[in-house]
Amino acid sequence: MxxxxxxxxxxxxxxxxxxxxxxxxxxxxxxxxxxxxxxxxxxxxxxxxxxxxxxxxxxxxxxxxxxxxxxxxxxxxxxxxxxxxxxxxxxxxxxxxxxxxxxxxxxxxxxxxxxxxxxxxxxxxxxxxxxxxxxxxRIVTYEQYTEFTFTVNYSDYQKLQYDFPTFGIIVDSCDFGADVTLHLAIKDVRYGEYCKKLSEMTGGKLIPEKIGNRFDYK
The missing domain is CATH 3.30.230.30 (Impact, N-terminal domain)
Known part of the structure; x- marks a missing residue:
């Protein structure tokens, strides 16, 4: 070759x-x-x-x-x-x-x-x-994304999911049990902004766990 x-x-x-x-x-x-x-x-x-x-x-x-x-x-x-x-x-x-x-x-x-x-x-x-x-x-633009997870009750989940499109969040998985465990990804530049939004919506109760980073597109 x-x-x-x-x-x-x-x-x-x-x-x-x-x-x-x-x-x-x-x-x-x-x-x-x-x-x-x-x-x-x-x-x-x-x-x-x-x-x-x-x-x-x-x-x-x-x-x-x-x-x-x-x-x-x-x-x-x-x-x-x-x-x-x-x-x-x-x-x-x-x-x-x-x-x-x-x-x-x-x-x-x-x-x-x-x-x-x-x-x-x-x-x-x-x-x-x-x-x-x-x-x-198809040509697309890949950006650096932050992968993160958190667990919420069903009431909070119903409220939070409506913001996913606004923040351009990619839903990797949703595990529905006694509560809802979410594995998500968001552009690096918007991660801090979304964490602040989560804190405001849950009265400071919810702190997401950062898992890692990857390149992705949406």
Whole structure:
């Protein structure tokens, strides 16, 4: 597997743009099929696993071109997979770079249709297939979230839940027993504000327990 490092990108500590999930799209260019596959990943290992998955699925394809960017260790790599140099891997990587997202891998599978496209045609086709797959996967902005938990009685729960949309809270789980135990996540920048709101609504009785942090989007 050919690998090539490119210039590092700017690291963002509390905010970054990536893909919501996985996407696939196909275009036809002068009888050649170009199938774009895009996926969010968080490590180089995940990117390589995805590339190998697509290669295995499309083992009869003429080319499986790839590109990925991973925030961890500022990694950027691509492969032309025997297409003419500069016509496939770099255009695919440029879809990621120019769209401003990271933690993503794109594989573009080509089934040759018998007509040569030329350098310009290849660049356009690989770029278009990669972009179409990204559109299917959806670009989203991930922010740093605080994970926390607390237990309340049913009366307080009924009041508190109405504020969840206002604060952009993600409900990870609700356990209904004698009381209600909630596991929630909120943007870091709003955690202090929400803790104050909880205190005001419960007369100072409720102090949430902070569990950790993660990147997420809503």
């Amino acid at each position: 050919k690998k090539k490092n490119e210039a590092p990108f700017e690291e963002k500590v509390t905010l970054y743009t990536t893909l919501a999930g996985r996407g696939e799209a196909e275009i036809i260019e002068r009888k050649s099929r170009f199938i774009g596959h895009a996926k969010r990943v968080t490590t180089e290992k995940e990117a390589i696993e995805f590339i190998n998955e697509i290669r295995s699925k499309h083992s009869q394809a003429t080319h499986n071109v790839y590109a990925y960017m991973v925030k961890e260790n500022n990694i950027q790599r691509y492969s032309d997979d025997n297409e003419p140099q500069g016509t496939a891997g770099i255009p695919t990587l440029d879809v990621i770079r120019k769209s401003g997202f990271t933690d993503a891998v794109i594989v573009v599978t080509r089934y040759f249709g018998g007509i040569l496209l030329g350098a310009g045609g290849l660049v356009r086709a690989y770029s278009a297939a990669a972009k179409a797959a990204v559109d299917e996967a």
